[in-house]
Amino acid sequence: MENRICSLFGIRYPIVAGGMIWCSGWRLAAAVSEAGGLGLIGSGSMTPDLLREHIRRCREATRKPFGVNVPLMYRYADQIIETVIEERVPVVFTSAGNPKNRTAQLHEAGCKVAHVVSSSKFARKSEEAGVDAVVAEGFEAGGHNGREETPTMVLTPHVRRAVRIPLLAAGGIATGRGMLAAFALGAEGVQLGTRFALTRESSASEEFKRLCLSLEEGGTTLALKKLAPTRLVRNDFCRAVEEAESRGATAEELSALLGRGRPKQGESSRATSRKANWRSDRQPRCSATCPPAGGGRPADRPRIRRGAADARAARPALNAPDASNAPDTGRYPSFITSSMPISR
Numbered sequence: 001m002e003n004r005i006c007s008l009f010g011i012r013y014p015i016v017a018g019g020m021i022w023c024s025g026w027r028l029a030a031a032v033s034e035a036g037g038l039g040l041i042g043s044g045s046m047t048p049d050l051l052r053e054h055i056r057r058c059r060e061a062t063r064k065p066f067g068v069n070v071p072l073m074y075r076y077a078d079q080i081i082e083t084v085i086e087e088r089v090p091v092v093f094t095s096a097g098n099p100k101n102r103t104a105q106l107h108e109a110g111c112k113v114a115h116v117v118s119s120s121k122f123a124r125k126s127e128e129a130g131v132d133a134v135v136a137e138g139f140e141a142g143g144h145n146g147r148e149e150t151p152t153m154v155l156t157p158h159v160r161r162a163v164r165i166p167l168l169a170a171g172g173i174a175t176g177r178g179m180l181a182a183f184a185l186g187a188e189g190v191q192l193g194t195r196f197a198l199t200r201e202s203s204a205s206e207e208f209k210r211l212c213l214s215l216e217e218g219g220t221t222l223a224l225k226k227l228a229p230t231r232l233v234r235n236d237f238c239r240a241v242e243e244a245e246s247r248g249a250t251a252e253e254l255s256a257l258l259g260r261g262r263p264k265q266g267e268s269s270r271a272t273s274r275k276a277n278w279r280s281d282r283q284p285r286c287s288a289t290c291p292p293a294g295g296g297r298p299a300d301r302p303r304i305r306r307g308a309a310d311a312r313a314a315r316p317a318l319n320a321p322d323a324s325n326a327p328d329t330g331r332y333p334s335f336i337t338s339s340m341p342i343s344r
Contacts, residue, residue: 004166005189008112008132009091010065012036014189015179016135016168017196019069019093020143021045026054028201030061040093044071048079055087065090067112072097085109093135096144100129116170116191118155119148120162133166134159135191140172142194145222145229153185160186224258226251 005014017024017032019040029039041058043051051068058066068089070080073096081102084092092106095116106113107130114133115126123134136159138152139145150158152171160167169187173179174195182190196202198209211233223241224230226249232238244257 003188005133005168008166009038009067011038014168016040016093016189016191018170018191018193019043019067020193020197020202023197023202023204024069025203026058026061027203028196028199029054029066030058031199031201032196033058033062033064033066036064038091039066040069040091041066042069043076043080043084044069044074046076046080048076048083051080052083052087055083055089067091067093069093069095070102071095072099072102081105084111094131098129099126099131103130114168117159118145119150120155120158123159123163127163127165131165133168133189134163135168135170136187137191138169138171139222141170142197142220142231145231147225147229149222149229152182156182156185156187224254227254227258 001013003014006012009016011033013036015032015037017028017037017039019029019042021042021044024040024042026041029041032039039058039062041051041054046054055068066089068080068084068091070077070084070092072094074080077097085106088109089111091112091114093114093116094102099113099115103113103115112133113131114135115129115131116135116137117123117126118137123136126134136152136155137145138155139149140152148155152169152173155171156167156169166188167186168189168191169182169185170191170193173182173190173192179190194212197204198212202209215233218234220231220233221238221242222229223232223238223245226245232241240257241254244254249257
């Protein structure tokens, strides 16, 4: 497939794996890039030195383009930007901040820059700042969300009318059908988070992955809006947050309830992120899809060539057997054309 997103990033498919904190390390980024998409390393939970290690390992695992997601309000943002430039990373996705002061610096270093937005207003400001593309992330997205509460189906066409630069859609997209819908609304590519957070290459804990796969419709909600709107699994902690918010808790009270280290530990979803995965020397195993909620091996899970010297020898199949999921399944890799429900 060829369009502006593919040309901009030098990829085969207009599919980006979001750079998620505690999930998107070099294994996941390399596997997605090898499959023809754009893998992103999530730097928001890394020190500059750790990010440098991930960048170098990713470059060893794939010759394809990959990128780094940089939350601009992160305390190490300045050092992260410098590390990205020093390591000559070809693509940077910025989020959670104003890209104006960073875009020119990254362009001078030869980086392509995309910025994540939650409104057409911020999309226009991003275009004025000189970014190469924007990601319109709707209210359905996991993790942190914009305060506008605009769903992807509404946000995408509004952003399309607001800017001329290439547009990716994000939020609630997990299948070929979702991708097709985003394209119909004016997007030229998609960014997926949850779908990739649940793969074997993701460094999220297995408990977290199983929990997400078990969720039904309505199993999550957006909360903590006085701090930073965050999607939570409906569990005991979520109910405690909702109770506090219903009685008018202040931002300080909510921050105390959240506590220190809870996002890092994954306690809000009763899961523990396994930091050991970040530094393991093992090469990634290409799965590019997740096991179905009922268990078993999906028919379109890519096969692994045993005894391969590196991750390039384990390439996911690019054609899905389930042709009912998209009009032209041969155009997209199997992790998109699979009919397996991941994002609820």
